[in-house]
Amino acid sequence: MTQPSVPKGTRDFSPEEMGKRNYIFSTIRQVFISFGYKPIETPAMENLSTLLGKYGEEGDRLLFRILNSGDFLLAAEKEKLLHADSAGLSPFICEKGLRYDLTVPFARYVVMHRNDITFPFKRFQIQPVWRADRPQKGRYREFFQCDADVIGSNSLLNDVELIQLIDSVFSRLGICCKVKINNRKILTGIAEIIGAENKITDLTVAIDKLEKTGIEKVTGELREKGFAEPVIEKLIPIINLTGSTYEKLDLMNKLMNSSETGMAGIAETREIFDYLKTLPIVAQTEFDIALARGLNYYTGAIIEVKATDVEIGSICGGGRYDNLTGIFGLPGISGTGVSFGADRIYDVMMQLKLFPDGVTSAAKILFINFGDAEVKYLLPLIHQIRQAGINVELYPDSAKIKKQMSYADVNHIPYVALVGETEMTEKMITIKDMCSGEQKKLTIDEIIYHYNKVLPTGIPPEI
Amino acid sequence: MTQPSVPKGTRDFSPEEMGKRNYIFSTIRQVFISFGYKPIETPAMENLSTLLGKYGEEGDRLLFRILNSGDFLLAAEKEKLLHADSAGLSPFICEKGLRYDLTVPFARYVVMHRNDITFPFKRFQIQPVWRADRPQKGRYREFFQCDADVIGSNSLLNDVELIQLIDSVFSRLGICCKVKINNRKILTGIAEIIGAENKITDLTVAIDKLEKTGIEKVTGELREKGFAEPVIEKLIPIINLTGSTYEKLDLMNKLMNSSETGMAGIAETREIFDYLKTLPIVAQTEFDIALARGLNYYTGAIIEVKATDVEIGSICGGGRYDNLTGIFGLPGISGTGVSFGADRIYDVMMQLKLFPDGVTSAAKILFINFGDAEVKYLLPLIHQIRQAGINVELYPDSAKIKKQMSYADVNHIPYVALVGETEMTEKMITIKDMCSGEQKKLTIDEIIYHYNKVLPTGIPPEI
Numbered sequence: 001m002t003q004p005s006v007p008k009g010t011r012d013f014s015p016e017e018m019g020k021r022n023y024i025f026s027t028i029r030q031v032f033i034s035f036g037y038k039p040i041e042t043p044a045m046e047n048l049s050t051l052l053g054k055y056g057e058e059g060d061r062l063l064f065r066i067l068n069s070g071d072f073l074l075a076a077e078k079e080k081l082l083h084a085d086s087a088g089l090s091p092f093i094c095e096k097g098l099r100y101d102l103t104v105p106f107a108r109y110v111v112m113h114r115n116d117i118t119f120p121f122k123r124f125q126i127q128p129v130w131r132a133d134r135p136q137k138g139r140y141r142e143f144f145q146c147d148a149d150v151i152g153s154n155s156l157l158n159d160v161e162l163i164q165l166i167d168s169v170f171s172r173l174g175i176c177c178k179v180k181i182n183n184r185k186i187l188t189g190i191a192e193i194i195g196a197e198n199k200i201t202d203l204t205v206a207i208d209k210l211e212k213t214g215i216e217k218v219t220g221e222l223r224e225k226g227f228a229e230p231v232i233e234k235l236i237p238i239i240n241l242t243g244s245t246y247e248k249l250d251l252m253n254k255l256m257n258s259s260e261t262g263m264a265g266i267a268e269t270r271e272i273f274d275y276l277k278t279l280p281i282v283a284q285t286e287f288d289i290a291l292a293r294g295l296n297y298y299t300g301a302i303i304e305v306k307a308t309d310v311e312i313g314s315i316c317g318g319g320r321y322d323n324l325t326g327i328f329g330l331p332g333i334s335g336t337g338v339s340f341g342a343d344r345i346y347d348v349m350m351q352l353k354l355f356p357d358g359v360t361s362a363a364k365i366l367f368i369n370f371g372d373a374e375v376k377y378l379l380p381l382i383h384q385i386r387q388a389g390i391n392v393e394l395y396p397d398s399a400k401i402k403k404q405m406s407y408a409d410v411n412h413i414p415y416v417a418l419v420g421e422t423e424m425t426e427k428m429i430t431i432k433d434m435c436s437g438e439q440k441k442l443t444i445d446e447i448i449y450h451y452n453k454v455l456p457t458g459i460p461p462e463i
Numbered sequence: 464m465t466q467p468s469v470p471k472g473t474r475d476f477s478p479e480e481m482g483k484r485n486y487i488f489s490t491i492r493q494v495f496i497s498f499g500y501k502p503i504e505t506p507a508m509e510n511l512s513t514l515l516g517k518y519g520e521e522g523d524r525l526l527f528r529i530l531n532s533g534d535f536l537l538a539a540e541k542e543k544l545l546h547a548d549s550a551g552l553s554p555f556i557c558e559k560g561l562r563y564d565l566t567v568p569f570a571r572y573v574v575m576h577r578n579d580i581t582f583p584f585k586r587f588q589i590q591p592v593w594r595a596d597r598p599q600k601g602r603y604r605e606f607f608q609c610d611a612d613v614i615g616s617n618s619l620l621n622d623v624e625l626i627q628l629i630d631s632v633f634s635r636l637g638i639c640c641k642v643k644i645n646n647r648k649i650l651t652g653i654a655e656i657i658g659a660e661n662k663i664t665d666l667t668v669a670i671d672k673l674e675k676t677g678i679e680k681v682t683g684e685l686r687e688k689g690f691a692e693p694v695i696e697k698l699i700p701i702i703n704l705t706g707s708t709y710e711k712l713d714l715m716n717k718l719m720n721s722s723e724t725g726m727a728g729i730a731e732t733r734e735i736f737d738y739l740k741t742l743p744i745v746a747q748t749e750f751d752i753a754l755a756r757g758l759n760y761y762t763g764a765i766i767e768v769k770a771t772d773v774e775i776g777s778i779c780g781g782g783r784y785d786n787l788t789g790i791f792g793l794p795g796i797s798g799t800g801v802s803f804g805a806d807r808i809y810d811v812m813m814q815l816k817l818f819p820d821g822v823t824s825a826a827k828i829l830f831i832n833f834g835d836a837e838v839k840y841l842l843p844l845i846h847q848i849r850q851a852g853i854n855v856e857l858y859p860d861s862a863k864i865k866k867q868m869s870y871a872d873v874n875h876i877p878y879v880a881l882v883g884e885t886e887m888t889e890k891m892i893t894i895k896d897m898c899s900g901e902q903k904k905l906t907i908d909e910i911i912y913h914y915n916k917v918l919p920t921g922i923p924p925e926i
Contacts, residue, residue, distance in 0.1 A: 004513055004571045004791045007559050010506035012572055014579070015586070018502040034849050036826035036856030036874075039481040043473035043605050044507060044561075044591065045527075050467055064508075067528040067557055069595040073547040081544045084536040094530055096470050098507075108467045109475055116477070118873040120859055123478070128507065132532040142506050155859035157838065164846065278842045328467045363499035375620065379741045383627065386497050393499030396583055396618035410581040411499075 009133070009141030019360030021144075024173065024345055025126055028146045031168045032124040035161060037148045040123050042105040044130075045096045052097075054104045054327060056296075062131045064141075065094035098130040102147040102339065103324065110151055111328040119152025119333070126342075138312070138347055149337030151325075156268060159301040159320060160275040162338045163285065166305055166316055169340065171282040174354045175307055177315070178284040182291035182302045183269045184319070186252065189262015190289075193255065194234040196227060203227075204292035207239055211290060215240065238289065245273055245287040252289070268300060284308070297321045303338060307348045315348060316340045363393040364451055365415045365431070366408040371398045377424055381444055388448040408434055415451070472596070472604030482823030484607075487636065487805055487812070488589055491609045494631045495587040498624060500611045503586050505568040507593075508559045515560075517567045517790060519759075525594045527604075528557035561593040565610040565802070566787065573614055574791040582615025582796070589805075601775070601810055612800030614788075619731060622764040622783060623738040625801045626748065629768055629779055632803065634745040637817045638770055640778070641747040645754035645765045646732045647782070649715065652725015653752075656718065657697040659690060666690075667755035670702055674753060678703065701752065708736055708750040715752070731763060747771070760784045766801060770811045778811060779803045826856040827914055828878045828894070829871040834861045840887050844907055851911040871897055878914070 006012060013021060029039075045066060052060055072093045073081070080089040099105055102125045110117060126146045135141055148165060150158040163179055170177045191200040202225040206218050218239070219232050238255060241248050249270050256262035269287060276285055283305075291302055300320030307315055318338030325333045349355055365385070367378055378394065386392050393413065395404045408416050418430040428441040442450070469475060476484060492502075508529060515523055535556045536544070543552040562568055565588045573580060589609045598604055611628060613621040626642055633640045654663040665688040669681050681702070682695050701718060704711050712733050719725035732750060739748055746768075756765055763783030770778055781801030788796045812818055828848070830841055841857065849855050856876065858867045871879050881893040891904040905913070 002512075004574055005510065006506050006571075006575075007508045007510055010508055012506070012576065013504040014576065015501035015503060018504060022502070033824050034852075034854045036829075036854060036876075038478035038824055038874075039485070040478060041476040041481060043469050043475070044593070045470045045473055045605065047468065047470055049465075062532075064532075065530040066561075067530050067553065069525075069527075071549045073549040073552065076547060078547070081547060084539065084541070084544060086534045086536040089536065090530065098529075108469075111467055112469075113475065113477065118870060120870075122856075130507070142508065150859065153859045157832075157857065157859045160842075161857070161859075168849075275839070275842060278839055279846055280843070361496050361501055366499075369620075376738070376741055379623075379738065380743070383742055386631075389497075391497045391499060393585075394620065394624070396613065396616045396620045396624075407581060407583075411501075413499075 007141070009135035009139075011140065011142070016360050020349070020355050021342065021346060023355060023359040024342055024349070025144075025146065027172050028169055028340055028342075029124070029126060031165055031172065032146075032148050034168070035122070035148075035165050037122045037124040040106075040109060040125055041127060042099065042102075042109055042125070044099055044128075046099055046105060046108070048091075048095055048097045050108050050328075051100055051104060055100055059100060062133055063100055064098040064130045064132055065090060066096040066098070068093055068095055099127070100131060101129050102127060102145050103149075103337070104327075106147070106149060106151075107324045108328055110333070111325050111330045114330060117152075120150050120158075121152055122148070122150045124148040138344065140343060144342040146340040146342055147337060149335050151335035151337075152333055154334045156271050156301075157275070158336045159303075160272055160279075162318060162336060163272070163276060163303065164279060164281065166303070166338060167281045167283045169316075170305070173345065173349065175315070175345070175348055175352070176283070176309055177305050177307050178286060180286050180288040180291045180304045180306070181269060181272060182288055183265035183300055184298045184302060185261045185265025185300065186256075186269065186289065187265075187292060189256050189259035189265055190235070190238055192259040192262060194231050194238070196231050196235075199225065199227065201296065203235075207235075207290045208292040210239060241289060245285070246270075248287050248289065249273070265300075272301060293317055293319065297324060299323070299334075301336065310348045310351050312344055312348060314341070315344045360412060361391075362412040362414075363391045364413070365390065365392045365417050365447075366404070366411075366413045367392065367394040367417045367419065368401060368404050369395040369398045370418075370420055374419055374424065378419055381419075381429075384444060385448060388452055390448065390451050405434075417447075470604070472598030472602075474603065474605070479823050483812070483818050484805065484809060486818060486822040487808055488607075488609065490635050491632055491803055491805075492587070492589060494628055494635065495609075495611050497631070498585070498611075498628050500585045500587040503569075503572060503588055504590060505562065505565075505572055505588070507562055507591075509562055509568060509571070511554075511558055511560045513571050513791075514563055514567060518563055522563060525596055526563055527561040527593045527595055528553060529559040529561070531556055531558055562590070563594060564592050565590060565608050566612075566800070567790075569610070569612060569614075570787045571791055573796070574788050574793045577793060580615075583613050583621075584615055585611070585613045587611040601807065603806060607805040609803040609805055610800060612798050614798035614800075615796055617797050619734050619764075620738070621799045622766070623735055623742075625781060625799060626735070626739060626766065627742060627744070629766070629801060630744045630746045632779075633768070636808070636812065638778070638808070638811055638815070639746070639772055640768050640770050641749060643749050643751040643754045643767045643769070644732060644735060645751055646728035646763055647761045647765060648724045648728025648763065649719075649732065649752065650728075650755060652719050652722035652728055653698070653701055655722040655725060657694050657701075659694050659698075662688065662690065664759065666698075670698075670753045671755040673702060704752060708748070709733075711750050711752065712736070728763075735764060756780055756782065760787060762786070762797075764799065773811045773814050775807055775811060777804070778807045823875060824854075825875040825877075826854045827876070828853065828855045828880050828910075829867070829874075829876045830855065830857040830880045830882065831864060831867050832858040832861045833881075833883050837882055837887065841882055844882075844892075847907060848911060851915055853911065853914050868897075880910075 076092040128142050128144050130142050187204050191197050191203050196203055206221045210218050222232055253266050291304055293302055298319040299322040302319040304314045305316035320336035322334045382392050416432045430441050432439045539555040591605050591607050593605050650667050654660050654666050659666055669684045673681050685695055716729050754765055761782040762785040765782040767777045768779035783799040785797045845855050879895045893904050895902045
């Protein structure tokens, strides 16, 4: 028999990994809730009509499609079958696909439930998404997104709040980071002043790579895409801007004065930084003109977060979109949101050894099993201790003590309880500290009093 | 544009529903952890080779299959395409399927990770599963299972512990229930003593329906399946047994004396009840000879839970299986487990109005937005209050007070904070109780002191 396996790009999570992952999820969730965001969940499967055309051509290709149930070929066009035309056949045999991100399902949710929603609507959503990407280090086909969005309010305060929220999450997790901020209107303004209004997508795709590849590669790509030399000449000083955020904003303001949209973007960005100044933000924040995030649906602020102490892609990103629900027939609702990449955050925390001890759930006390008489005596006592809020295990077999002790060890159970004939007569319980080896005899009330302690501070309750 | 929708049999969960669902999940999770069970998670997608043949013919039919990526028809047999042979084509175009339950993925997990696991291994798993069943009231195509299993120990104490665990979950949730207990060996014994050893599946399928349809229908079904009249005659007094659990066990013991397996089943069941007697179990427990749960993989104890105050199917069930990992090439590992059906439990709690107030997450205080100057003054104060552990929202727009108040109302935010010019001068915050309408002026320290209260007792922290 062949060894069973999981599909490539997917993973099992062991108790150890679950403890660490839940620490991240709990922290993010607690911060979301502390800002008044409310949880929703959407189904793993969406109708393909909801998903297709929302993520560009590549996205459509990377959707996992679900085969229709039953005699799925009944509806298939014979022509497509005869020519083994995969792309042509697919719409006939698949109606559903797996969720590709949390933003499009959220837009669908808002449109479907608009009569039950009070705007502004602040929602968060922590769920897996699936993409048929080529698996590689740090990139999976099933991974978790943690999104917070406010929809139905134009106020820049929402964008400011999201930056505050990002700062709270990463400072609680102990990750030092830099938050880059840009504005889609500034990118549009740049396109306008250099005379490349019609090529804004090519322009943003190219300058988005500035940090990664350098100015030479960026201009090279622009030349390939047919940008004229004078246009590129005009662009270079703009994307080469240096200085503090306010210095850059002042310079851009002068350069932008022929673009109304560009000026509006500068004003918005300045206002966001003015608000941020009033707040004790831990992270570095920076206006970065080269930040584009390649996503066409952003219309205002664009936000991206990088860990400063680890070489890794962005660990959080987002921005404002003015017309997301428009794709489902509900125009004019503005929203802004961020998405945390739990898997990358996990990798950062592993590399920097940021997980505190004790995030893995384990019982506090293991009762050693000495046989039937002792067990019958112990069962109600164990019940009582557990009811008092202490997590307790009884070893199920009367195996050798050494084996039972080693079970406690491997499972990080800090105390072992021994109750043999003596203890039964004395109505006492011998407790052994697995770390120090120290033993003491306690009554059940003493155990409940001494071991019913909450978890060490800073560790959110197991979820 | 057509109104967007979700695939049939799937659901969105609103913040209100999420609060209630998380209350159930948190309760179950906390109880699992209190017994020393550890969380794992497995991917939504499994290889079809892992899933097929594990759930019977019907199960295979109800699996959601995922279309291979890329030119999926390349590998298809031309013959199957020409004849539009859906069943024949499917293995060529789909390699993966969605998880159908949590038990088979767990068995796969144990086999794959056996070198990293210390036995006995107590795991829990709370994840959605998918079945292409015909959707109907209370039955969904995506639903959540909450499983706890111990694997690698034969001890009946594990079965006893699972019944304790069931009792803890339902008494914490406030659901009165009856736990029915049987043993697969007793069913085998019955088949032996009535001379129907070869028809044990037909026999158990039939008597499983006893409670639902009555003895007439059961014997009718047996006749249809070719059971001879003398066999049925012998069965009737057995399945008609009445009396207390111990009376029924005593009677069965006499009837069973020609079946070694049957006697072993009786002994095991008696031992389980003997252990239960030492414990303060809240639920009714009952030996029920007609309980079979139709699942062929059970080999020992069989457990099923019904809510006593609501007409609904079972809300939890499980049992012992001696060879689950055998299907993946690792024989000889015995396990026992239970599965809670979160969706049915939700329905029961809704019908009986068992959800406590306050399970929906909401901010504690909404700060009214009076405009830019007030907001700039407030932002650092709000930050300070939030850092102190109080969930606070600032209304993002300086909308009409009435609109902002109604936002607090709809979102169940109990307090509203008003800071205008007067308060800014006095360095005070006016707090309005949305329930009583009462208003008072407080300093920020007073707010932190008074409103930083934990949730009402009994409500687990939001997950």
